[in-house]
Amino acid sequence: MEVSTGRDWVALSDEPLVPDALSSWAVRPDCGAVVTFSGTARNSSSVPHEILALEYETSTDLALGRMSQVVALARTRWPDLGAVVVHHRVVRVDVGESAVVVAVSAPHRDSAFLAARFCIDALKKTVPMWKREVWSGGAAWSEQCEDLVDPAQL
Amino acid sequence: MEVSTGRDWVALSDEPLVPDALSSWAVRPDCGAVVTFSGTARNSSSVPHEILALEYETSTDLALGRMSQVVALARTRWPDLGAVVVHHRVVRVDVGESAVVVAVSAPHRDSAFLAARFCIDALKKTVPMWKREVWSGGAAWSEQCEDLVDPAQL
């Protein structure tokens, strides 16, 4: 499921994310900087188990709507952005694989770094997305959780 | 020409840079964040021509030495970094291609973003590297240039 314009590409996918395909898509001839954030599943957490994978669950419509709002906010704050890509993987993500990728291009690196950081911070606070940690013989909802924030409050 | 340890990978190359191969190399099972900066050749500059390509020139030994110093400085400032990759392409880089890639992994995104930003800023200030802008029918050294800075002064 995705929403794509010529400059923005917002998607949820149950397939592996390929950060390169996304950062390559963000390259523009008038942009000298592409900053890519990849959030990868890691093997440790607050639970005393070796984490094997993370399972993500969402409402596709609600999540895509919020993800698009975050991109629109970034464009308001950094009007010189070239392309903005925000993809989140759902269902199971094994350790080392990307769960979320943000890629932003801009003429100069200041905007690209700041907007990429803004997008991932805002995604985590505003997008309905729930994470289960999976270990050998068990699974649990992540204990680190917070109330959803409205993008207008960022 | 490159310098690689298990955690750091510093290289100069006259072959195309593949940001994905570099950010993939930076993935670590205990790191949840990978930030990748790609500096791409863009079509505009201070000269009134459509830029077609950039030509980079350096001393391999001197550049690799400074690049390694920058990575060491980043590790001092952000001791939790996982992998750090710094690659620079030399000779001709066409518009849209990567001239430099920095990829940093860390358990959390704060360190990954800050260290990636530090590395690219420091590379530009401290690494001996000269850039010619190439357009149809001409070429010139970039007019935007500054004295080399010693890494110890950062």
Next chain:
Amino acid sequence: MTQLILLGPAREAAGTGRDEVPGETVGEILDAAAERYGTEFARVLARSQVWVNSEPASRDSRVGPQDEVSVLPPVSGGCAEEPSVRSSIA
């Protein structure tokens, strides 16, 4: 009848992700759901946001058969790592 969408821990506590629940306001629907699914669900519900369609709503919002009421527990973050500084939004 109004569709009730249960997400993440709310889905798990209810044992279903989607249901039809009677009621003319959000509050009536949530009360009916709490009765139907039991105390563990009620506990999750107490910590959750409730949206009608794609917007946050309050208990007295009126809903019709074409609306979707979603129960959204606190979120656990869009990716694997947790931020070391929560207040770092630019």
Next chain:
Amino acid sequence: MTQLILLGPAREAAGTGRDEVPGETVGEILDAAAERYGTEFARVLARSQVWVNSEPASRDSRVGPQDEVSVLPPVSGGCAEEPSVRSSIA
């Protein structure tokens, strides 16, 4: 004899990237080079840093036949874009 390495605009102004130049100090070598390559090179040299091997050096640094003296003009940035804020180093 000491190796002189000429980089970027210094290489272009000198017409060569590497040469052997006589002299027992950095200053003597640079003066000999300026005489050999002419005024355009001397202009670039005046704005350049000089390193001996991999470290910045001064005119009175002594050098031997195994040393490399490098002339490094101001750098034009490691990648295509130029920063909009020059003072943004973290």
